[in-house]
Amino acid sequence: MTDRKCVVWSFVGLAALAWGSATAAPPAMTWDKLPDWSGLWTMEGRIIFDNSGKDPHRQFPPLKPEYEAKYAKVVQDAINGKEFDPLTHCLPAGFPRVLAEPFLQEFVLRPEQVWWIHEQQNEIRRIYTDGRPHPPADELYPLWEGHSIGHWEGDTLVVDTISLREGIYDRTGAIHSDKAHVTERIRKIDANTIEDRIVVEDPVTLTKPWHVTKRYKKLSDPSLRIDHWACEEDNRAVFKNGTTDIVLPSDQGKKR
């Protein structure tokens, strides 16, 4: 091999090494290294996305003025007795709102996927930890749970979620757009607590990233279980005259 050829191949080799290290997937998780997140869990705190504010009935995402105004209207309507929540139509909470929903939850950990299962309406988040990327841009469309990929950094599950629907963070009605991008660092901080450190970035609605921490507590009764939740089987709630109403069996034109 001539000197020149040697130099060229050295460059090629170095470039390949550099490319390899830049794109190398984190070490794959193995069964023996998965942490123990078994059991049933339920959210700590109130049914509000961010409990950290001083006002327990209101939260303060760094909303742009036009979205702050929209939020103000929803709050004012609630004060005036006009309230509506998409859950009323048995639509899913969706992500990231599902992080702020009550009832029971469980985590199923496999090396290549994590399933975060909610009792409410059987919602399941699938977090792919097998090293796959998000789907290509032309295959993305708004999803209730978005598309989540993750990897493990020790016992911390790091999750990246895109491809969300426009939605609300919780019943207080603050809005996020379908451009919201959510990153999470989820870990068990003690035997009975799983913590999720959340960062929401949304170029449409937020002026800066919103940092929120949520915690989930382990239920003390291991005999409890999650049953299927068929929300449409007897839903008597309706949207009427700008607010939530109930259809009774005795009403004319009743739903059922």
Add this chain to the structure above:
Amino acid sequence: MKPIWRDSFLLSGLLFAGLAFMGDTWAHHSFAMFDRNKEVTIKGTVKHFNYTNPHSWLDILVTDDKGQVKEWSFEMEGPSSLMRSGIKPGSLKPGEKITVKAWPLRDGRPAGAAINIIKEDGTVLDPRKGLRPPTS
């Protein structure tokens, strides 16, 4: 831009009243149609106990002084929470005499959200007991 209510003590009071439900009520819908400032106590006979999602409904027949029978309906939590409250599908049987304490509908129709149910033997059923199961 600051929203107006952040600067107003009066409005924060209103906000507290208005949003108290949003944070506290674990229902799949808003509680706007129920009047949580009012309680009614209704005695009747169980017609049907619908142990269903997203909410269970207890339909009872109520006879007034003139012998007229009217149907009242009471919303309760869904099966998962009711089971954790110790209220099972067979806990309220058709024909059973019961007393229901409830937050009534604002519009006056014969329905409400059940606070508790007292059976003839005095047993009190609390449908909200299982909303938050004990944690370690």
